[in-house]
Amino acid sequence: MWRITRTMMKRDARMMMPAGLAIVIGTLFMCLTLLFGNVANASMRREISMDAGQANYAVTARRDQDKPILFDEFDSRGLSKLQGVRGLRPDVNLMVDTEANGRSSKGILAIMGARQELMPIDLDRGQWPDSDDQVVLPRSVADRLQASLGDKVRLHLSPLMLPESDSAQDSSNKERLVDQGSVNLTISGISKSRGGQYDDFGGAVVLTGSRIGRLLTKVGMVGPESPPLENIYLLVNGQGKELQNTLHDISRYVPDG
Structure with a gap:
């Protein structure tokens, strides 16, 4: 259902404009790990995470806000310099x-x-x-x-x-x-x-x-008029307190993050 919904929404670029962005605290796959068994989980994780590459965290659209991050306002250089951030890829729908x-x-x-x-x-x-x-x-x-x-x-x-x-x-x-x-x-x-x-x-x-x-x-x-970001995919290192500090620093780049 997730794949079908996403595909249908992508057919019209204007339908995909987010009302805001929010940091996902936790790996992209954590919820699936809790909900599904090993075999089904592995298959479904591959299916819904193809857009993310090998990213382990994402800043993603949240539609209950009215402060999107616009493409030309996004400080990718600043975000990429944060301790623990190995790399990032912003995503627009054009x-x-x-x-x-x-x-x-x-x-x-x-x-x-x-x-x-x-x-x-x-x-x-x-x-x-x-x-x-x-x-x-x-x-x-x-x-x-x-x-x-x-x-x-x-x-x-x-x-x-x-x-x-x-x-x-x-x-x-x-x-x-x-x-x-x-x-x-x-x-x-x-x-x-x-x-x-x-x-x-x-x-x-x-x-x-x-x-x-x-x-x-x-x-x-x-x-x-600049397009809003749909997602920001991240490779983040660290664990425990170090990881929490990195996620907190990332949230400063997100409206109401």
Whole structure:
């Protein structure tokens, strides 16, 4: 039921905008460990945790608050410097269109994490993007575009993120996403799905966080218009008092955390 609900909600990016975020105190899998037996538990944990990669903690959407963390307000550098935080990967819900060789394909953005263990997909060949002019495409998208490692592709934010409307203003907004929000990138890697969780949306298109920030700035999605974070996945070390101190420090980055 969790997987079905999440999939249905992801079909409309605006439905996924959180009303707020709250730190999950405890591992991502603790509740499942208490509720299910070993065999069923292991299977279900894999199923619902694919988005998290190997993260053991998460800051996740909480819908009873009205203070979301916006993408351009998120201090990823400060959070990553906290003692006990080995790495993090923020998650936004943005659709993109990718074009090459007269073909186009849709996908959903994934931000490159500070550590590859945090990625929700596996690298099939090539390398993860380490600069703003690189992109990792799903194998299915690369095949559809007839593109391979080292090729150039054109990427822009998808007008599908905007509500359907015939008004001149909304038509102008859609044109802005396509024209001003376009960027040419080099394919540095090809990924493969870990469990099909992104297949309904064209696959996960991986960019650096700074490239996504620049892309949003180009189309004016800054300040109040900036997309809210859906989740922040974390690799956290420590135990006992040390761990509690780290979690307390993390909560300072969360509204009403």
